[in-house]
Amino acid sequence: MNIAYCEDEKIQKEILEELLCRWGKVDLVWYESAEQMLFECDGRYPFDLIILDIQMRNQNGMELARQIRRDDPQVPLLFLTATKEYVFEGYEVNALRYLIKPIQPSQLFAILGEIQASTKRSILLNGNRIDLNALVYVEAEAHYCHLVFEDHRQKEKIGIRELKTMLDDSFVMIHRSYLVNIAKVDQIRREELSAGSFTLPVARSQLKTVSEAFIEYNKGISL
Structure with a gap:
């Protein structure tokens, strides 16, 4: 499974990496800012799942999600955040889920299972x-x-x-x-x-x- 993660705190990226290793085989691409992700992807998002932290320096994850949706209305989006403040805005960008930190492994693993099942009929x-x-x-x-x-x-x-x-x-x-x-x-x-x-x-x-x-x-x- 190919996953992109946009998060400006390295410790959070390491926590997610450890959880993904426990779940199964995953190729993780880490972006340290919304600006980096937008520049390097250049309107193409060849991922099975994009995980976004909402509270980041400069451009936040919700603003990034809106820009991603202009180019790709289908790629699954998952928000990870420490606050419920933006939960209703997640519906605007058709977010798959909204998980509160610290991440509960059972919740994350269930979502990954859903994504894996849905990608079996896509390439x-x-x-x-x-x-x-x-x-x-x-x-x-x-x-x-x-x-x-x-x-x-x-x-x-x-x-x-x-x-x-x-x-x-x-x-x-x-x-x-x-x-x-x-x-x-x-x-x-x-x-x-x-x-x-x-x-x-x-x-x-x-x-x-x-x-x-x-x-x-x-x-x-x-x-």
Whole structure:
């Protein structure tokens, strides 16, 4: 799990590090000020969780959270503070939780467990978090891939074979240039399939594999 922590007191950073080590494998990036975090991240927040101390010198954690939210409305935010003064403002930035110092390990561990469960169906790609539940299919174009969702698509610099190694078993190669999320497939025909509003080609060599994956997925749904 990748976690960012913005805190201007080193002793608090060490306390959190010790707790995270007790919980499990975590990569922690520490920022000593809001200004440092904003400068180094430059509008991109490739983290599973951002933990913010509210009472910091210069720009406080709540102001920082508002700036983060302008660039990234989804990344989970957790506030750690010694006062309840800002608790209601946390709702403005869609904060995940608000923990009072000293941190209770059981509360922190429960939150980390929730985050870990939610990230099992997402990946980080070139600094962008990709929601695999929403991804319909992938189309290759030279050294790039188009990631296609119901309402938008985005282009990422990565080969389709490399991307496939980052995805789980629900993504099936249906053609040398296409991967499909089997959960999105509605119907399979001899040379094509339908996935929502999309019609995609199916290579003859992949028809059996795709059909078997489709049957297994729907068998699991019916149980």
